[in-house]
Amino acid sequence: MRETLSAKPRLGALYASAAPRALRRVREVSPDRLPRREAFVEGVRCRPEQLVAYQRLMGDTVRDELPSVLMHGLGFPLALWLLSRPDFPLPLLGLVHLRNEVRHLRPVRPDEVLSVSASAEELRAHHAGTTVTVRTRLFVGEEPVWEGLSLYLAKGVRLAGIEVPPAPRREPLVPPATTARWRLDASTGRRFAAVLGDYNPIHLSALSAKALGLKAPIAHGMYLAGRALAQCAPHGRGYAWEIEFATPVFLPGTVEVNRSSGPGGVVRFSGWNQRSLKPHFAGAVSRL
């Protein structure tokens, strides 16, 4: 079932609408509870000042090409709208962002008008809860230009009738050489939110993060992905990228980063905390 929205939903309102239900405790969902719904919206544009603000925030060059994480941001309100429907079975607030896989099919100019389609695809059992995959696609006219899968985890929610898979063994991190260091100040989450509108309280301030059970605000996963891609992604052509998140980056904080080139032009990147030797994220970029 396709539901066409007349305008791109606003993220702040979605978080606010989800807040009352954050109190609702979900312990178990049935695997077939996911509504079959595709959300669709037309006429999505990147404002020129938003593009520049994004590029400045990520340390990228101001150029007339939409960065892949910014395109994720343009599609994100629709994905969040899906996750905040009353019949969506998992609680929106507290969803943990686990990974992204994106095919950025061709360079997209800032003046191109986009349509966005989003659907929630699959509930799966995870050792810590239940995951949902959200598929987002961006089009110029009929032409798909960007396709992404985002995996989110609802902690502590069991998938009814499915055995909980064992937790994978995490090998202790042997940090690679540091090729870059990101010093993220306390306002990192607020500055990212100001550009892309993702005012999830866990990113904004010590107080709002504590209210949701975190010891400090954490960096947006997409901020980390954007910083990595600003360094590693090619320009003027299509590419694929993926990122997997391990432990959150608390703000303020310092992230050690490694970037290395592999065979076939694949660039791998990873970030970790040098003190605790905890991995934050790892990913790769390859040309299409």
Next chain:
Amino acid sequence: MASSPSPRRAVIIGGNRLPFARANGAYVGASNQDMLTAALDGLVARFGLQGERLGAVAAGAVLKHSRDFNLSRESVLGTALDPSTPAYDVQMACATGLEAIGSLADKIKLGQIESGIGGGVDTISDAPIALSDGARAGMLALGRARSLKDRMAAVASLRPRDLAPSAPGTNEPRTGLSMGEHQALTTQRWGITREAQDELAAASHRNLAAAYDRGFFDDLLTPYRGLSKDNNLRADSTVDKLAKLKPAFGKHLGDEASMTAGNSTPLTDGASAVLLGSEAFAAEHSLPVLADFVDYELGAVDFVSGEEGLLMAPAYAVPRLLARNGLSLQDFDFYEIHEAFAGTVLSTLKAWEDPEFCSERLGLDAPLGSIDRSKLNVAGSSLAAGHPFAATGGRIVATLAKLLHEKGSGRGLISVCAAGGQGVVAILEAR
């Protein structure tokens, strides 16, 4: 290409610099323009160039105020040179001075100019401090505003955090790592020991002190603001004393951290200038000729991807320069390898000895090999003298030209690494 045909020679006539001063010390209050003017005027006085119109003056600074867009020209206008002497600014991080001198040598060789002064200057003590990007954006918007409403919006866009000024740092913009942190990675990759670095640092102090003692710098320096000697020099520095210092960079390496304030260059203020000319210019003005500026080569490496160390570009540029001039690494009587860090010098030397590096990275059939270490930085280098970024090239060229002239024969190799993964290397030959 076996050799580059050179229509005529570019010769080094002499050099002059200010004693280098540790930052926030003797030269507080002196600007880049003040110091460059002083270095130029000292050179002009030494060679009787008052009122002379030179072909060009090329110089620069790494840390530069926006008002200093014409730093070299403004400095020339403050000297005794003919005001019709043109001047231009060069900026290539720590290789600024050597690039300025090399570009003048090329102009002389091509017959475009007969004479020139190349050099550089830097001050940490008078570094530019800029408005934050937020404050700048707000104030620029205020300047563009045409209505009261726009002006109010521009003012309202300013946030308290925008008021914090932004000072220039030594961090690489693309990696967020300081130069020292970058070198710590390279030092570790090449397995350079703490002892080897401290020995190189001690030798630098010993050699610089000995050079002062024998009056080597008497005609290479102009005293400035009470200094007549580089005040970072510790004539009594020893390996034992250096061994007591705590690591300053690469602390995350734990026991393997080996880079200290003693085997890394300190932040320094200073200026230098080198006079070059055609042989005809030197003869007409009855000026000495210390050395030929034979050739120079630029290099850069991909440090952002982590493929190579930030300061390793000279390791790649030197073999290209040697090949073009039909020389081997051993065909030199002096080696001037800029001591950004002791680890930089030692990593570069080790890379040239390494068969794998020379074959895979440099594409050579055989390693470049070792050098006779008694020919390295024989009159001291940046660890002892200090390193006012853009002024280092001029210090090295003048020092090497004089060393070669004293010896009366032979060649010298210069290697200078720079921020941004760059480097400049050069060959001088005795006259």
